[in-house]
Structure formats: C-alpha cells, structure tokens
Amino acid sequence: MPDDVKTSAFDGVVAEPGVAKPDPILVADGVTRRFGGLHAVNVGHLEVQRGAITALIGPNGAGKTTFFNLLTGFDRAGSGRWRFDGDEMSRMSAYRVARHGMVRTFQLTKALARLTVLENMLLGATEQRGERMFNALLRPVWGGQEKANTARAEELLERFKLIHLKDAFAGTLSGGQRKLLEMARALMVQPKMIMLDEPMAGVNPALVQSLLQHIIDLRDEGMTVCFVEHDMDMVMGISDWIVCLAEGEIIAEGRPNEIGANRAVIDAYLGKEHGTAPAEETS
Numbered sequence: 022m023p024d025d026v027k028t029s030a031f032d033g034v035v036a037e038p039g040v041a042k043p044d045p046i047l048v049a050d051g052v053t054r055r056f057g058g059l060h061a062v063n064v065g066h067l068e069v070q071r072g073a074i075t076a077l078i079g080p081n082g083a084g085k086t087t088f089f090n091l092l093t094g095f096d097r098a099g100s101g102r103w104r105f106d107g108d109e110m111s112r113m114s115a116y117r118v119a120r121h122g123m124v125r126t127f128q129l130t131k132a133l134a135r136l137t138v139l140e141n142m143l144l145g146a147t148e149q150r151g152e153r154m155f156n157a158l159l160r161p162v163w164g165g166q167e168k169a170n171t172a173r174a175e176e177l178l179e180r181f182k183l184i185h186l187k188d189a190f191a192g193t194l195s196g197g198q199r200k201l202l203e204m205a206r207a208l209m210v211q212p213k214m215i216m217l218d219e220p221m222a223g224v225n226p227a228l229v230q231s232l233l234q235h236i237i238d239l240r241d242e243g244m245t246v247c248f249v250e251h252d253m254d255m256v257m258g259i260s261d262w263i264v265c266l267a268e269g270e271i272i273a274e275g276r277p278n279e280i281g282a283n284r285a286v287i288d289a290y291l292g293k294e295h296g297t298a299p300a301e302e303t304s
C-alpha cells in the first residue's frame with residue numbers, strides 16, 4: 022500500500038462532522054434529497070480540501086452515490102447550496118458542472134461497451150459541451166477541436182497504459198482496464214476535481230497498485246480527488262481525509278487513523294452488518 026499520503030494540509034483540523042478546512046474547493050450547505058419518506062441525503066455542512074484525496078464512506082444505502090449525483094448535477098437536491106471553486110453550482114446541469122471542472126466517473130454502460138476505447142475517450146470530451154453523443158461521433162467533418170481531442174485522448178491512453186487497446190471495443194476490457202478507462206475519460210475535460218465512483222470495484226489484484234498510483238499521481242499534480250469506495254484497504258491506504266455518511270448524514274470526518282478508531286463509524290457499519298468494517302480500533 023502506498024505510504025506517501027500527505028496529510029499536512031489537515032494539520033490542526035479537528036476530526037468532527039462539518040469541520041472547516043484550510044482551503045476548501047467545495048463547500049456544501051444543507052443539501053437534502055428525499056425519496057418518498059426516505060431522507061437519502063441530509064448533509065448539514067461539508068468542506069472538501071483542495072488538492073487532497075477525500076474518501077466518502079458509509080454502509081450500503083448511506084446516500085453516498087446520491088450525494089455524488091446531486092453535487093455533479095445528475096440529480097436534483099430538495100434543498101441546499103454548494104459552491105465549487107467559488108462558483109455557485111446548485112441546480113446546475115451536469116455538463117455545466119463538468120465545464121466548471123467537477124467531473125465524476127461512470128461505470129461503462131452496455132452502449133459504451135460497444136464503442137472502441139478511443140471513441141469512449143472522445144465522448145468524454147463531447148459531454149463537456151453537452152453534445153448528443155452519437156451526433157458528435159458521426160459528425161462527418163472533423164475540425165481542429167476534434168484533432169486536439171484525439172491528441173489528448175491518445176496522450177491519456179498512453180499515460181493509463183491503454184494505448185495498445187485504443188481500437189478495441191471497450192466491452193472486451195478487463196474490470197481494472199475499464200476503471201482506468203473511466204478515469205482517463207473523465208480527465209478529457211481537464212477537471213479541477215475528479216469524483217470516482219467505486220474505483221476498485223471488480224479490479225483484479227494485478228491492477229490495484231497501478232490504479233492507486235494513478236490516483237495518488239493526480240493528487241500530486243494538484244488535482245482534488247474525491248471517491249466513494251467500499252474497499253477499506255484502499256480507503257485507509259490512500260485517503261488524506263475520510264468523510265463517513267450514515268442514513269444520509271455525516272456522522273464522522275477525519276484522517277484514516279481517526280476514522281478507523283471512531284466509535285460512531287464502527288457502530289454504523291456493524292449496525293448494518295456490513296462485511297467490511299473499517300480498520301482496526303486503535304484506542
């Protein structure tokens with residue numbers, strides 16, 4: 022497991038829900054989402070530190086994915102506001118959120134699996150402009166923007182060691198290669214913050230280290246990384262800061278060692294009889 026986690030930005034930050042960060046890129050207030058009688062998300066205050074790796078954890082059904090969807094414009098909050106890098110983002114459409122630099126990864130759908138790796142990358146760029154994907158792909162005349170997009174796509178495929186697969190159908194990739202493609206695809210829009218949805222799900226152990234290193238490299242280049250993940254080894258190994266949701270609310274925040282020992286977090290996981298309780302209790 023990488024051991025170069027940088028937590029110095031959090032020096033002096035107290036491990037408690039809603040705590041202020043020294044340089045937050047995202048500040049959310051009073052964000053709620055209900056499904057019928059269910060309060061899926063009810064986040065009072067959250068700040069995400071710029072240039073750090075923040076993990077969002079919590080038992081099944083805690084509201085992690087819904088919260089990601091709200092922040093990135095893929096779902097509508099019932100109430101609440103959030104600012105990203107100084108801009109008001111609440112109620113913004115997903116493609117405008119992406120243009121502002123906040124991008125999330127998506128699992129490869131069946132439709133995308135039938136496109137090649139390179140085509141998937143190019144779609145990542147067109148989504149930024151809110152174009153309909155097949156129109157964008159089938160457009161007969163390729164102008165300068167498309168050439169630039171292809172060059173960027175190939176550069177990213179080199180970086181993620183997928184260039185030899187650029188003409189392969191995405192559906193033929195292994196689980197880990199798909200995760201790399203999802204990440205590379207999100208980077209087409211040159212985001213300030215990348216939000217990864219379960220980056221380790223279905224990844225063969227052979228690719229785990231490579232994926233982790235890519236995430237650390239992004240952070241080291243100055244990008245803010247936020248991810249939802251159930252794999253506690255990964256969460257504890259590479260996160261600078263961890264936020265734990267339960268029943269839609271933030272019940273704890275802190276450094277990995279603080280979260281591993283947090284009674285509310287342990288209770289939330291055990292209460293749900295979740296298979297992957299956080300790391301060892303140290304206090």
Ligand SMILES: Nc1ncnc2c1ncn2[C@@H]1O[C@H](COP(=O)(O)OP(=O)(O)OP(=O)(O)O)[C@@H](O)[C@H]1O
Pocket residue numbers: 056059061079080081082083084085086087088
């Ligand atoms: N579209 C929807 N309609 C109704 N209920 C929903 C919808 N989406 C999510 N929910 C409910 O909202 C709650 C939060 O779901 P969400 O998927 O955000 O949790 P999660 O923390 O991401 O869970 P998991 O770790 O299992 O993916 C759950 O009880 C879920 O059943």
